[in-house]
Amino acid sequence: MTNTLVQLAYLAAAVLFILGLRMLSSPRSAPRGNQIAAVGMAIAVVATLLESEVVDYRWIALGAVLGAGAGVVAAMRIAMTAMPQMVALLNGLGGAASALVAGADLIANVVDRGVTPTGIVPTAIVLSVLIGSITLTGSLIAFAKLQEVMTTAPITYPGQQIVNALIGIGVVTLGVMIALDPTQLALFWALMAISLLLGVLLVIPIGGADMPVVISLLNSYSGLAACATGFVLDNSALVVSGALVGASGIILTKIMCDAMNRSLTNVLFGAFGAAPEAGSAGADGQPQGNVKAYTPEDAAVIFSNARSVIIVPGYGMAVAQAQHAVRELMDTLVEKGVEVNFAIHPVAGRMPGHMNVLLAEADVPYDNLVEMDDINPQFPETDVALVLGANDVVNPSARTEKGSPIYGMPILDVDRAQHVFVIKRSMNPGFAGIQNPLFFNENTMMIFGDAKKVVIAIGEAVRKY
Amino acid sequence: MLEVEAVAALTILILAFFVGFEVISKVPPLLHTPLMSGSNAISGISIVGAILAAGSEHGLVATLLGVVATAFAMFNVVGGFLVTDRMLGMFKQKDRK
Numbered sequence: 113m114t115n116t117l118v119q120l121a122y123l124a125a126a127v128l129f130i131l132g133l134r135m136l137s138s139p140r141s142a143p144r145g146n147q148i149a150a151v152g153m154a155i156a157v158v159a160t161l162l163e164s165e166v167v168d169y170r171w172i173a174l175g176a177v178l179g180a181g182a183g184v185v186a187a188m189r190i191a192m193t194a195m196p197q198m199v200a201l202l203n204g205l206g207g208a209a210s211a212l213v214a215g216a217d218l219i220a221n222v223v224d225r226g227v228t229p230t231g232i233v234p235t236a237i238v239l240s241v242l243i244g245s246i247t248l249t250g251s252l253i254a255f256a257k258l259q260e261v262m263t264t265a266p267i268t269y270p271g272q273q274i275v276n277a278l279i280g281i282g283v284v285t286l287g288v289m290i291a292l293d294p295t296q297l298a299l300f301w302a303l304m305a306i307s308l309l310l311g312v313l314l315v316i317p318i319g320g321a322d323m324p325v326v327i328s329l330l331n332s333y334s335g336l337a338a339c340a341t342g343f344v345l346d347n348s349a350l351v352v353s354g355a356l357v358g359a360s361g362i363i364l365t366k367i368m369c370d371a372m373n374r375s376l377t378n379v380l381f382g383a384f385g386a387a388p389e390a391g392s393a394g395a396d397g398q399p400q401g402n403v404k405a406y407t408p409e410d411a412a413v414i415f416s417n418a419r420s421v422i423i424v425p426g427y428g429m430a431v432a433q434a435q436h437a438v439r440e441l442m443d444t445l446v447e448k449g450v451e452v453n454f455a456i457h458p459v460a461g462r463m464p465g466h467m468n469v470l471l472a473e474a475d476v477p478y479d480n481l482v483e484m485d486d487i488n489p490q491f492p493e494t495d496v497a498l499v500l501g502a503n504d505v506v507n508p509s510a511r512t513e514k515g516s517p518i519y520g521m522p523i524l525d526v527d528r529a530q531h532v533f534v535i536k537r538s539m540n541p542g543f544a545g546i547q548n549p550l551f552f553n554e555n556t557m558m559i560f561g562d563a564k565k566v567v568i569a570i571g572e573a574v575r576k577y
Numbered sequence: 578m579l580e581v582e583a584v585a586a587l588t589i590l591i592l593a594f595f596v597g598f599e600v601i602s603k604v605p606p607l608l609h610t611p612l613m614s615g616s617n618a619i620s621g622i623s624i625v626g627a628i629l630a631a632g633s634e635h636g637l638v639a640t641l642l643g644v645v646a647t648a649f650a651m652f653n654v655v656g657g658f659l660v661t662d663r664m665l666g667m668f669k670q671k672d673r674k
Contacts (some may be wrong), residue, residue, distance in 0.1 A: 122625075129619050130596055136612055137603040143665040146615050153622065157654075158626045166632040175631055175644040179651025186652070187659035195610055195664070202617035202657055206647040210623040212646035216630035232583040238648040248648060294606040331613055333621045343586055345626050351586055352593040359597025360616045458606060465609030469664055477671035483606055548643040 121159030122349035128152025129353055133360075139478055156349055192473040193430045196327060196463040200255040203330040207247025210337035210354075211307075214240035214344045215300060222295050229344075234294040236343035238287040241300065242307045242383040244337035249311030251330050257320055258462055264320030272317065273381075279310050318380065321427075321504070323462045325368045325379045332361020364464050368556050371458035371484075373510075373521040403539065406557040408566055412573030414531055414557075418495035420451045422487065424524055425467045426460050428501015428536070432563035438500065441475040441571040448574070453480050455497075455524045457505040488525045497529035499550075501536075507548045517546060532556040535566045611664045618657025624650035 129152050135145025160166065190198045214237045221227040229237065258260040286303040290296070318326055335357025344351030369376050415421065423442070429435060442452045454476065460467045468481050482490075491497060500505050502524075509516040510523045526532055527550050534551060536558060550556055559566050579587070604612050627650045630643025 124651045125622075126593075130600060133597075133600045133612075133616070133619075134603070136608055136615065137600075137605065139605075139608060139665070139668040140670075141612065142608055142650045142668070143662060146658060146665055147610070149615065149619055153618070153624075153654055156622060156625055157628070160628045160631075163629070168632050168634050171631040171640055171644045172628050172647055175627070175647025176651045177649035179603060179653075180655040181646075183652040183654070183656030185661060187656045190660060192664070192667075195614070195660075198656075198660060199610070199613045199617065202614060202653050206617055206620040206623070206653045207648045209621070209627060209650035209653065212642045212649070213623050213626035213630055216635070216639045216642035216646065217626070220630065220633070220635040224635045224639060231580045232586075238650060306626065314607070327613070331616065334617065336622045338623050339590060341623055341626055342590075345629070346582055346586060347588065347625065348589050349625055350622055351590050353619050355590050355593035356597040356600070357616045357620040359594050360601045360612060363598065363601050364613065367606070367609075380621050429635070456606070463610060463613070464613065465606060467605045469610045469667070472664070472667040472669070475667075475669065478607055481607060 115163075118159045118163050119348070121155050122347070125152040125156035125159075125349055126352040128155070129356060133356060155465070158174070174349075185361050192435075192470050193561055194259075195431060195469055196323060196461075196466060197255050197258045199327055199463060200251045200258060200330070200458045203327065203334045203566070204248045204251025204255070206334035207244040207251065207330070207337045209244075210334070210341040210350075211241045211244025211248070211304070214341045217303065217344050218294060218300060219297065222297060229294045229529065232342035236290045236340045237288050237294065237300075240301065240337055240340035240344055241304050242283060243333050243340060244312065245304055245307035246311035247330050247333040247337055249308045250315045250326070250333075251311075253312055253315040254323060254326050254330065257315075262274070266319045267316040272313075276310075276313055276345060279306060279313065282306055283310060301425070314380070320462070322372075322379050324464055324466075325365060325372070325376070327463050328361055328364035328368050329376070329380075330361075332358045332365060335361055336573040368459055368464060371522060402557050403551055404556070406533075406559055408559060408569035409573045410557070411533055411559060411570050412577050414496060414533075415445060415450070415570065415574050416446075416448060418450055420490075420494045421445055421496045421498060422452075422453050422455050422491065422494050422529065424457075424497060424499045424502050424506060424526055424527070425471070426457075426500065426502025426505060427462060427466075428503075428563050430461060430466065430470055432501065434500065434567055435470045435474040435476075437564045437567040437571070439476050441567050441574070442476065442480075444571050444574050453482050453487065453490075455484065455526075456481055457484050457502070457524055460502060460505055484522060484524055491525045491528040494529045496531045496533060497526040499526055499532065499534040500567070503536075503548055504546075506550055507546070508550055509546065509548070525555055526550065527556070530555065533559060535559050535561065535563050537562065585611050607668070608665075611661045614664065615661040618661060620653055621650045621653030621657060624654055
């Protein structure tokens, strides 16, 4: 295949990627959009395989079979509750692949062809290796936190900022040295090693509840790494695709930060200064009244007499795997003529859109999944709001208490509903470590227990009522 | 100064960013998880560079890096598109019987 034909194939692939992403604007056209993007990828791969430079297919086959096999198994077996882990893994491997390609190109040029990269290429190699390596280890740490194989609490230690600053200086120094003389391969390996370390150190101080931001940001990094590799190879397919993914990750990161009313800097580096304040956080966390504990049978009386119910799911629903039980409760209520909708906060769960996927898996029609801004005006006319494993996103302090760490964060106005049921395992405060005045409100009723068991019990009680 | 090829690539990069921002900002929050997995499949485009690195009879080190990159990128492409397809298949509208 001639070079021109290959380039045209890449152009076709880029066009199909853009068309595919555009079709993600509606759930109806989205499956076709994803397939169109996949066709674009197939075109790019086939064109590359036919390129004259490619002479030995054995190594390619080995890598492709291993990667594709693992990909199929992971994609088919992953539970919807574990989707954040899957995306973290995809982010990491995408970044790693881009960094490795840049490295392979450098080594092939310097060692095999005796060519010294010039112009923008050495800088692009540095950026690709740096971003790609950070994406890999950062994503692996995010994966470990999401899977809870390591602590989800921020890991901080004295002098953390100094250590990171020193490593940052090391990265810049190595980067400049490589850009000046890319033939020193030892520098390349050193940069890769230090970048891998930096990825670990940057993500360990970020807490579990901030993972939606971290995953979105690493998503954009994986795109930017592909972009940089595109400059290394002078390959427009990589540049365009990388830019699309980079833009996507940046938009999602912004949405997540806005939904928490925090700056990106605060999310990424907030834990560094927070350690001494941890003690004082308990002071404003005093309970402001009595909590009323109720049983599922009590709830059934109120649910059965309601006309409208809004269910507010949070990460606790995912942890308890309660989405199918919730759907059954919804069916029971709908049969009794109750209108049921779901209120989805942008940062509910551990990644953007997490709750939507879980509820879609449980066959909740997407017409019933309502975004925050659309559903907030409905709460005052709603008979019952059921809060299920959500906490900070329904905390009214965000509206009123200027001193609160979550002040200014947009929340779901569940406290304005006629009755509020909160299903919670205990009175432990949420991730932000602050008490939730919602739990002490006149119209709030707490039901303590495992989200799934309580929801099933409410459903049974409503049916018997 | 940058060479002409680099400026051309930079032009493509910046225009693609604009297209990306326009297109992605129209994706509803409902589909943000499939967007992430699907865009990850697209960033598996580095498979193209990985194939070139693994199959061009370079030395052992470059080839091995290429093989690992091929495996990683292939995981992204195959796993990413498949899991996105699986998720999108779950989004259903209300029965309008």
